Amino acid sequence: MNDTVKPKYGEYDPFYEKYVSYSHGKDIIGLIYAQIDELEDILANKSDDWFLIPYQEGKWTPKELIGHVIDTERIFAFRCLSLARGERGTIPGFDENDYVKMAHFNDIPVKELMEDFRVSRLSLRSMIRHFSERDFMRQGTVNGNVMSSRACLAIIIGHFNHHMDVIKERY
Known part of the structure; x- marks a missing residue:
């Protein structure tokens, strides 16, 4: 099944290449689950204050970044299904x-953000478990560009990896 969900160049806007490249050679389906544990490990033992301090003026706080990841995954899951x-x-x-501005992520307890992330990932896995190869390959227009269903999955995985790298390197 994993080969079925690996998109080829041309199935997504080149803007997303940095995210899709994170998924090359990886078990995309397995990462849907593994990244839940990864986020928990990265956030373990962080102080409450840490979650509210951006790494630079004008950047998101860790809570806002996590909320952004959740929102983006929900949007891409909808795109994948559509x-x-x-x-x-x-x-x-x-x-x-x-x-992010409209969401008030800084007011949401970290435990609830983690729960939202976990539920979102479990819902994603449930949604795609009965997709056929043809379902993964179907393409349409997203924001004026061609995109395949399977590209949405690769972008979800790579977008998460990108932002976890940001957390590890800058916060």
């Missing part, structure tokens, strides 16, 4: 900064 089901309309883009 494309797998043959959506013919254009799926819109979104402004990540506006979403």
Whole structure:
């Protein structure tokens, strides 16, 4: 099944290459679960204050970054489902900064953010478990660009990896 979910160049906007490249040669399905534990490990033993301090003026706090990851995964899960089901309309883009501003992530307890992440990942796995190869390959238009259902999965995995690298290196 993992070969089925690996997108090829041209199945997504080149903007997403940095995220898709994180998933090359990896067990995408296994990472849906493994990244839950990874996030828990990264956040373990952090002080409450740590979650509210951006690494630089104008950047997100760790809570906002985690919330952004959750929002983005929900949006890409919707895109994945829509494309797998043959959506013919254009799926819109979104402004990540506006979403973070409107979400009030700094007011949400870390435990609840982790629960949201876990539930989102379990829901994603449940959603795709019965997708056929054809479902994963289906393409449509997202934010004016071609995208396949399987590219959405690779982007979810790579986007998470990108932001965990940011947490490890900058916070």
